[in-house]
Amino acid sequence: MKPQRNKDKNRNNNYYRPNFWGMVRDIIIASFNKGIFLPVGIWLLFLILFLKLNHEDALYLLVNFRTLLLDLRILGWFLFGITVILWYFSVKRLRRVHAEEMRRVSEEKKGYQEKELGQKLGSSNN
Secondary structure, three states, rough: OOOOOOOOOOOHHHHOOOOOHHHHHHHHHHHHHOOOOOHHHHHHHHHHHHHHOOOOHHHHHHHHHHHHHHHHHHHHHHHHHHHHHHHHHHHHHHHHHHHHHHHHHHHHHHHHHHHHHOOOOOOOOO
């Protein structure tokens, strides 16, 4: 009789080991799927640029931000930021409407198929 191989030994070599870059990849993929990659990317870019400023320039930017808006020097950038934020909420709403419509069409199609076949059908939605 042959000795059985240890199945646990083979499983240890094939399981998924999460790591930092796998997490980053998963977050980026999820942000693409949810439509928030662009706004988050822009905020991260601004955060990095702000952190790279020296202390005096960062203080000047924080103190005089309102003045810069009133002087209309960065009004275009401010309006761009507002547009991106509104775009995010619009995309979020449109995705929800689309998902609900696809669910409704799917149920209607399933009803017609069950009526035609004369039997209940399973679902692939989990």
